[in-house]
Ligand SMILES: Nc1ncnc2c1ncn2[C@@H]1O[C@H](COP(=O)(O)OP(=O)(O)OP(=O)(O)O)[C@@H](O)[C@H]1O
């Protein structure tokens with residue numbers, strides 16, 4: 379007897395519908411067999427399936443089974459095929475008509491005692507099921523909410539193989555799970571931190587506001603304990619609220635690596651990722667034979683914070699460069715490529731010198747000018763070129779630290795950011811470029827016209843600080859954002875002056 383049912387495998391965060399054929403009428407095999415490019419986890423499925431079937435009180439067929447997974451040229455990965463293979467195997471002895479299997483996409487790992495274990499990537503799997511015209515999906519109970527985020531499909535969460543069989547037989551009354559996505563989204567779209575936690579630091583907050591308003595990457599330079607980490611973690615709270623679409627995209631990334639927290643069906647706040655400088659290339663970019671997303675994609679629509687920027691190996695920074703430009707990561711493999719979303723704002727931080735206290739006025743710096751120069755020159759290069767704003771973060775005084783925090787500052791700053799972003803959207807229309815930071819050189823020429831005095835000021839600074847052509851464009855872009863924050867179409871000299879002040883690393887120390 380031949381059972382035919384459907385499951386999904388993941389390539390990156392994209393799902394691919396697979397047909398699972400189970401032939402239990404074959405004799406002549408000395409053991410069951412899976413064909414159709416299974417990975418190790420899928421190959422081992424047969425053993426789990428047998429135990430799960432027997433331990434759930436069902437009869438394992440006395441003939442050996444042959445399992446075929448199609449399409450044959452797609453690699454089938456992970457343990458999510460256990461449940462569909464088990465149900466296919468039971469098509470003769472399970473007591474349900476094999477037609478019952480037709481309407482479902484089925485995914486789930488099996489424990490030896492018949493429990494259904496959660497699997498990664500259920501959100502993408504449910505989306506794929508809908509795209510392919512399926513009206514029902516059976517998923518592990520723990521993944522139910524994740525799948526139910528997708529509309530136009532009935533989601534059945536099962537805790538055990540026996541429950542899945544009961545559902546197919548029709549003797550288990552199981553309601554499809556439905557959740558109110560908008561409600562979940564609105565409830566979870568709240569940040570636990572606020573900029574009012576950061577005392578003093580007015581000039582840093584100003585620079586951060588500008589960076590967020592124009593989506594500019596930024597670098598914070600300051601002594602240990604000045605609050606760089608604290609500030610970076612709060613930048614997400616002043617960026618425009620995530621849209622549901624952005625939230626879903628990021629949630630798919632987290633779902634695909636099993637990083638969704640329990641009871642958290644959606645990533646509704648902008649993520650902040652802080653990879654350590656010892657992290658490997660693949661950990662940052664993503665990779666592996668069945669590619670997993672890396673830190674850059676986990677930071678999608680949020681913040682990638684690179685603390686101790688000077689300590690990151692140059693070749694690793696080099697790898698971040700292209701994703702930063704393309705807002706996505708592409709990983710090549712033997713067969714084709716896998717693409718992950720990776721649109722993030724990069725926030726870097728470093729000490730001003732090896733000992734950390736150069737120019738701090740707090741402690742004496744013990745470094746020689748040579749050491750400082752070597753330290754700073756370590757950060758010049760591929761990624762520094764992508765950073766529009768450099769800002770000093772001095773340590774705050776004890777008096778300021780002891781001040782009481784006021785009301786939410788994040789909400790107020792965010793309003794400014796949102797209205798500046800609105801001006802940018804109007805300016806650029808519906809094209810690929812929506813923020814000042816991503817303007818092309820042509821757009822800089824078109825949208826950053828300067829008046830006589832601004833022109834003069836910029837020219838003077840270029841000469842005095844020996845700034846490059848690239849720095850020139852960056853100053854114009856940042857000045858454009860400052861004007862947008864001011865609701866002003868023209869770029870005034872004061873905006874240029876402020877933008878120039880954010881090119882600290884271009885100057886001589
Ligand atoms: N402006 C501030 N307002 C309130 N607390 C602050 C401020 N600055 C620093 N702190 C306190 O100091 C601690 C250390 O700050 P943080 O870790 O952000 O410093 P850092 O600049 O990242 O230091 P390092 O260079 O060592 O990484 C924070 O956890 C916070 O409690």
Ligand SMILES: [Mg+2]
Nearest residue numbers: 606607608685
């Ligand atoms: Mg820190």
Ligand SMILES: [Zn+2]
Nearest residue numbers: 731733743745
């Ligand atoms: Zn020093």
